[in-house]
Amino acid sequence: RDINFELKPGQSAAIVGPNGSGKTTLIRIICGLIRPTAGKVVYSVNGHDIEMLNVYRHIGLVGPYLELYEELTALENLLFFAKIKRVVDAREKIKDLMAQMNLSGRENDEVKTYSSGMRQRLKYVFALLGDPRILILDEPTSNLDRDGINRVYQIMEKQKKENILLIATNDDEDLKYGDFQVAVNS
Structure with a gap:
C-alpha cells in the first residue's frame, strides 16, 4: 500500500477505513511494534531522526489490544511502566492522571476488578x-461511557494543539479531531 503522510507538532490525523482494512496494523507499524514489509517510518525531534528502538519514549499509545497485568494493582502497573519510561515524579503524575480520568481511589485495586470502561481509562x-x-x-x-468520552475528547483537543495526535477510528465524532484523514483500504 502506498501510504505517505507527515505530522508536526500542532497537527493531527485520523486513519480511516473499513474493518479489516489495516488501520491497526498501520498503527502498530508507526509505533514500531511490527516492521513494515516495505517503506519506513521516520521520527524526528528538532531535526534529528530518532532510532525506532527509542521511539517508545516519545509515544503514548491507547488501543484495545494493549494488555495490563491483571494480578497487579493499577498503581503497581503504572509504577512499573513509569520506571521503563523514566518518568520523573511518577507518583504525583499518576495521582493527577488518575483524577483526570476519574479513577481516583482505585489505584490500589487489582486491574482484574476494573470494568472494561475503567481499563480503557487506565490505558x-x-x-x-x-x-x-x-x-x-x-x-x-x-468501551467508554459519556463521561469517559468527554474526558478523552478534552485530552485529544489538548494534544492536537500542543503535540501530535494520530487516531484510528470510524466514529464520526472522533473524526472531528483529525486535521486530515489517511484512508486505508484492503
Missing part, C-alpha cells in the same frame, strides 16, 4: 504518563 493514564509528544489512539472511545 489513557499509561499513555499520558510519559508526557508523550505523539499520542496514538486506536479506537479512542471504545
